[in-house]
Amino acid sequence: MKTKIVSFGDSFIFGSELANNSNGHRAWPGLIATELGVDYETCAIPGCGNEAITQQILTYFGNNPADNVLAVVNWTWGARWDFYLAVVEKWITLGLTCVPSKLTDYVSENEAERIINFYKDYPGNSTLWDKFRTLQTMYTTQQFLKQQDVTVIQTYMDPELWDQNWHAPDYIKTMQHLVKDPMQTFEGKTFLDWSYHNRFAVTEVGLHPLEQAHAAAKELWQDQYAQALKV
Secondary structure: OOOEEEEEEOHHHHOOOOOOOOOOOOOHHHHHHHHHOOEEEEOOOOOOOHHHHHHHHHHHHHHOOOOOEEEEEEEOOOOOEEEEEOOOOEEEEEOOOOOHHHOOOOOOHHHHHHHHHHHHHOHHHOHHHHHHHHHHHHHHHHHHHHHOOOEEEEEEOOHHHHOOOOOOOHHHHHHHHHHHOOEOOEOOEOHHHHHHHOOOOEOOOOOOEOHHHHHHHHHHHHHHHHHHHOO
16 A cells, blocks of 8 residues: 655646645645545646656655655646756746746846747747657656656646647657657646636636646546555
């Protein structure tokens, strides 16, 4: 029997904008952990990219045993880029909504604009680059989890990663085939799309599903989590 659920991902699995959720326990994995009477911890970082999610997983299982844990991973959008600012020795995340003011705590305004423009002109302007980098990141992590014999349930936010009509040469299709099989969905949708489909409340700015969506997700996943935990 496993005694703990640990979640990895961004704001959607952390439960950003949920009331009284400072430790992530109000998001659906935390609700399930409470219902099943097991411990819960989230390593999710709101606003992060997929490389950061990989870092969360490698860090946790590099320092903690895997035999008592169910890992729950919700991968984010491929257009998010985790970017290392060597001058301040800090990882930041660049994305489609990133603006210079998000970086000015670390670099000058001119340097922040230069970084944002680089992202918009190059990595943020290439779906092919996004797909290849993201699929490699996911594959590396899946192999690590398999090697460490971690029980894991994986979902994702970005259905474009699996599109084979655009930006999908043979090497992308090969990676898609390698990565997609373990992925699961919210009844065929991402968490956000499933929330919209079911008309659950979603915040206008952050696009975060709120309490009703997380409560429904708890009901959707609870039996599978219980089977994985063997409780």
